[in-house]
Amino acid sequence: MTTYFDYAATCPIDEEALEAYMKASKEFYGNTSSLHDAGTKAAKLLEHCRTSLANLMNVKSEGIYFTSGGTESNVIGIQALLDAHPGNHIIASAAEHSSIQHLLEKLEQEGYEISRVSLTPEGILDIKELESLIREETALVTIQHVNADIGTVQPIQRIHTLCKKWGSLFHSDCVQSFGKVDLASAAPYFDSFSISSHKVYGPKGVGAVYIRPSLSFQPLLPNVIHESGVRAGTVNTPGIAGFLVAADKSVASLEEHQSVIRKRKEYFMELLTEAAGELTVLGGLNEVPILGLCIKGMDGQWAMLEANRKGYAFSTGSACQVRSEGPPQTLLSMGFSEQNAKTFIRLSFSHLHSEEDVKGLADCLKQIMADQVRKVNV
Numbered sequence: 489m490t491t492y493f494d495y496a497a498t499c500p501i502d503e504e505a506l507e508a509y510m511k512a513s514k515e516f517y518g519n520t521s522s523l524h525d526a527g528t529k530a531a532k533l534l535e536h537c538r539t540s541l542a543n544l545m546n547v548k549s550e551g552i553y554f555t556s557g558g559t560e561s562n563v564i565g566i567q568a569l570l571d572a573h574p575g576n577h578i579i580a581s582a583a584e585h586s587s588i589q590h591l592l593e594k595l596e597q598e599g600y601e602i603s604r605v606s607l608t609p610e611g612i613l614d615i616k617e618l619e620s621l622i623r624e625e626t627a628l629v630t631i632q633h634v635n636a637d638i639g640t641v642q643p644i645q646r647i648h649t650l651c652k653k654w655g656s657l658f659h660s661d662c663v664q665s666f667g668k669v670d671l672a673s674a675a676p677y678f679d680s681f682s683i684s685s686h687k688v689y690g691p692k693g694v695g696a697v698y699i700r701p702s703l704s705f706q707p708l709l710p711n712v713i714h715e716s717g718v719r720a721g722t723v724n725t726p727g728i729a730g731f732l733v734a735a736d737k738s739v740a741s742l743e744e745h746q747s748v749i750r751k752r753k754e755y756f757m758e759l760l761t762e763a764a765g766e767l768t769v770l771g772g773l774n775e776v777p778i779l780g781l782c783i784k785g786m787d788g789q790w791a792m793l794e795a796n797r798k799g800y801a802f803s804t805g806s807a808c809q810v811r812s813e814g815p816p817q818t819l820l821s822m823g824f825s826e827q828n829a830k831t832f833i834r835l836s837f838s839h840l841h842s843e844e845d846v847k848g849l850a851d852c853l854k855q856i857m858a859d860q861v862r863k864v865n866v
């Protein structure tokens with residue numbers, strides 16, 4: 489059996505979220521755009537979910553559009569903001585998720601000028617660099633709320649202030665922050681932001697994007713009827729119902745979960761005290777489930793595969809980039825050399841972990857480190 493420490497990649501579905509998904513699949517199966525009673529019944533559930541989600545994040549429900557997940561939400565949010573602003577300059581952090589990086593590559597080909605801001609060695613956006621790059625033509629600043637590799641929380645209030653000063657719009661990828669930190673207090677700073685269901689124990693293939701309702705923009709496709717014309721395709725009502733149950737639980741238990749996660753992370757580092765000289769902790773021991781670690785001289789990919797053989801699952805970065813060549817951009821933008829960045833592993837914790845799970849992981853890593861020393865000495 490595997491003990492799972494890759495909750496930032498995806499989570500198992502919560503039992504109550506699964507029940508809601510099944511109930512809605514059986515009882516609210518109508519197409520939300522159909523005019524008969526089955527459609528109306530599903531549409532009512534959908535609007536109830538929209539209002540509940542808006543309340544969880546302290547935003548207006550008219551700004552919420554349900555999507556297939558964080559990736560699509562990032563694309564829809566960014567395209568909407570670019571349509572709403574005449575500028576042709578975009579600023580992004582060098583550590584954005586691949587869903588944003590891929591979109592930026594396309595936008596660059598279409599003629600947008602893209603500037604990328606580095607992170608400081610502590611993994612925080614370099615505000616001075618942002619300040620030196622932002623200008624009147626800057627249509628969009630896109631900065632993640634919580635970093636997907638090392639779990640640092642970005643200074644969104646300061647970024648918002650700069651955007652306001654220059655009239656730029658601010659999109660934030662909140663996929664790793666929703667249900668993990670207080671997004672309701674951060675939401676007023678964003679013009680658009682994205683969230684995803686499967687990172688908070690909801691069903692996969694569901695998410696939402698918030699776009700400030702006062703912004704005027706043309707949707708990507710014309711004449712779409714679903715989601716007020718912003719997102720085409722039959723609405724996944726059962727998935728959204730499951731998402732809302734999971735989201736509700738995550739937000740309601742936020743502080744309790746944060747406290748368990750902080751304790752588990754601290755306990756884990758305590759267990760590795762003897763090996764501290766061989767380890768670099770990235771992002772610090774905050775309340776976010778993610779913990780970045782570099783083990784001196786050990787290839788992260790090798791550590792991950794060895795741990796997998798011993799029954800422990802973690803990753804070497806965001807799941808969408810681990811199959812691509814090279815180490816995480818987050819580390820490179822913090823100033824790590826390629827070689828050092830390759831020693832990176834990402835552990836992501838859950839409130840579901842027991843102390844025994846954490847001890848097992850620490851023992852497993854100690855064993856892998858000891859095996860490596862033995863190999864070198866042979």
Ligand SMILES: Cc1ncc(COP(=O)(O)O)c(C=O)c1O
Nearest residue numbers: 557558559585636661663664684
């Ligand atoms: C920061 C971040 N943004 C976006 C995504 C993509 O979300 P989804 O898998 O729902 O498309 C992920 C998922 O790994 C992520 O970590």
